[in-house]
Amino acid sequence: MTQLALVIDLNVCVGCHACVTSCKQWNTSGPAGYMSDDNPYDKDPTGTFFNRVQTFEVGDYPNTETVHFPKSCLHCEDPPCVPVCPTGASYKRESDGIVLVDYDKCIGCKYCSWACPYGMREIDEHQKVMKKCTLCVDRIYDTSLPEAERKPACVMACPTNARLFGDVHDPESEVSLAIRERGGYPLMPEWGTKPANHYLPRRKTRITIHEDELIRADNPLKKERKQAPHTIEGPTLDDSTMW
Amino acid sequence: MRGLAAHSNGFHSIRSLSILMSILGTIDRPGGFRHKAPFPRPIPPCAKTPTGPEGVQPNTPLAGMPLGWPADPDDLFVDEQGEPVRIDKAFSWEHPLAVHGLMHNVITNAWRGDPYKIDTLMIFMANMAWNSSMNTVDVRQMLNDKDENGEFKIPFLVVCDAFQSEMVAFADLVLPDTTYLERHDVMSMLDRPISEYDGPVDSVRVPVVPPKGECKPFQEVLIELGTRLKLPAFTHEDGSRKFRDYPDFVINYETAPGSGIGFLAGWRGKGGEKFMKGEPNPSQWELYEKNNCVFHYELPRSYQYMRNWNQGYLRWAQDHSLTRYAEPINIHIYSEVLQKFRLAAQGRTPGGRVPPERLRKRVDTYFDPLPFYYEPLEAQYSDKHRYPLNALTQRPMAMYHSWDSQNAWLRQIHTYNYLYVNAQTAQAAGIVDGGWMWAESQWGKVRCLCRYSQAVEPGTVWTWNAVGKAAGAWGLSPQANESQQGFLLNHLISEELPAHSAGEHISNSDPVTGQAGWYDVRVRIYPTDAEEPEVSSPQFEPLQPVPGQSKRPSWLAWFAGGKKGHR
């Protein structure tokens, strides 16, 4: 059985929020939209986002790290948000493990948002339905897109490739390899929700220099021969660029 | 500009770093400091500005480039007395190697009439009445100030902007600009292209939506102006129009008649078969569009490294007119260029140009041919006991280079800013986390919110730049958090140094390059009194809505009209 998920590398996320805005851009115009904004140009603006980045500091000066922590629905394998739903609007797909909300059935009772231990669901105060990350279900199977673009919008947008997407049940997938080999972990496993999304931890980087790398074996100075001087006519770029 | 260079000791700091890299042998080596075309480039030879007032004549094109690379005192743009000719005083003995100009001093100099008065100031996409100026409160006054005859000191102010910014509010004439989505643009080989390490890259923007209302791309305005003023670059011999519009200009402009070098390096030549150099190609825009708006030439692997001395690369660069000479481009560890200026200051260049008396010591000190560390100039003239902390800013990544950070989504990411203070420093000053506080420099003070941080060293405080806005600006409501809780740190910095031996009005900039010393400021911090209002300070009279400005909706639900799968 397939379980699609995101694996997010906290070691390279720089907190640029490109995933946040590209998510909203894609989804507000798709079947999961709209994603409304209240007081958009006034005091205390607030709105619906399926993906948010929280930034926090760890440790005391001078041993401090600033962590940027992107958060979205984790598409739990045992999602507590689903059984609490009185109308069956919240469901987990058999075929790919994506957890979705059927807006036609949702009555906005918010049981699911109470049940989600991660705070990943957002009620839309205007449509009165519950919304959340869909893993861009309307992109990833869209055959009118080039194959390389059949990925969630956040994955496409991330400038540092902090976000990987794939099937965590396929042991050979990029995401499974990343989880296995780079210490991938789920959030709050003690709740037994079995989040499908995983995070890769911060790592310390150290460099090792080997002495033999400091000497250049193929020094071209010894191989070159003299060539005749060469001149060109007419203007060149360095006559006219000012910067 | 931010970072190591954005201080009045920035030139020598960056030079130290570059020399360290050179000594380590990492220049254009794998994992080192890699070059991007059209670099590396030798200095000298290079483009030059005029060298005296005679280079500026009415109804005559400038006798040289507007910006250039002086390599010798004779290249400076100064008068008989060695005093500045340009309004920003760039390329003068005050800032000899000011290759970017000193935009941050233009308003103050024009207001003072030093070195001359102006009748028109034209500003494009620079928020000089807010976060693009140092000493914002005074600069706003200068923009409105009148002389003894009741005439404005800066009589006519033209501002081109796509948004209702703080600067637009001061304009006599507003030229409504388009956004990037509504116009043609080039990231040109002639001006900071987007090259990669493996070879030259340049790119274009093409409009994806039509302009709104009467908006016109600023480039079109400039071409129209140039044509109507009959500037030689824009007209034929008989005075008739040379370029239809901006796209036509981009295709057909050449750095010199028939040079084959123009804005775009890709698909040159009649049929698009040439690159870097070649005749204008009438279908160049279409070819860029077909190629995702990018031209990328990948150099052979053997040309990708050690380009200062890579004979293959240098020959290639010469053959494609990137550079005139295929000689090795040596790195100046000891700089002859700097030493020439120093010798002049020491009076050891008989018959040559010498700095005015007041600047001799300054040039002698800072034109050291080897780099050295010195305390930033402003700090040298500050009372460091009264103002013990450094203050600086950075731009938040979510808004980096975005001209419309007031948009509904971005402003939810950063709605207002805090001053980040090391927790111990803040506690010692009696300021609580999330509480109101004052930050004060020798120039001014701001009331703002404090956020404790462990990620900043105890002697420095910082905040996000340009999140704070003036009430009513950018189409936001006057109650918006940006103006009531957000604040601007620019009120604490000055565009000029305190009067000292080198002059009364010396720019607060690097003495070699004129790069603005954006944050060399020293501050002190203290809590607000209990009875003070909980609002950031200074506040300005809220901007009133302009005619035709759309009403702010109470809520929004964007829905882009594209077909499914249509990007």
Ligand code: SF4
């Ligand atoms: S993260 Fe929350 S909303 Fe998403 S599947 Fe798990 S419990 Fe449900």
Ligand code: SF4
């Ligand atoms: S786009 Fe990537 S780097 Fe930027 S905040 Fe999201 S995960 Fe982090």
